Amino acid sequence: TAGITQAPTSQILAAGRSMTLRCTQDMRHNAMYWYRQDLGLGLRLIHYSNTAGTTGKGEVPDGYSVSRANTDDFPLTLASAVPSQTSVYFCASSATLAGGADTQYFGPGTRLTVL
């Protein structure tokens, strides 16, 4: 069972360029999330989606956008990357439709460096 896959594994990106981080899950989970993890800080929620067709802003949404065209995919786009977006990005999913405290399952992460 693949669970959640993310691509690419790592990327070096020039400042000002755009990039899409891909995330796919095969668990038919309704909810999906994007987090960034920085040294010394907890995971911070960027955007989330409770179900296909809906998205919401998390704690740190500026500079990022997401879409949820179907249940399985939840891409994260950086329109114009800045060095402060250097981080490890984790995609996660949970069964929850709306509300609830279901366990979140994480993808392997994408390590992004913006120069």
Next chain:
Amino acid sequence: GQNIDQPTEMTATEGAIVQINCTYQTSGFNGLFWYQQHAGEAPTFLSYNVLDGLEEKGRFSSFLSRSKGYSYLLLKELQMKDSASYLCASVDSNYQLIWGAGTKLIIKP
């Protein structure tokens, strides 16, 4: 504001017991998660507590006191593979997870 506090780093000896504490202050409370994260890997689920008390799961146990805003993760019979970061996350009133920075646990032989 919302805040999760846990120690930055702890050291313990193989075969011993270690307790990792977490205090939380969030807008609303719908439970508390503990996750394990090995270096360079994704967080993986360990436990979820929503009621007061101790829940045991093999070598790992998790405790919650809602009145004190306090939880701990207890690891027994430590093994070298337990060297990892342990993340505490509180579920707020909107069912979003508020994460602590994690406790890096170093196991020495």
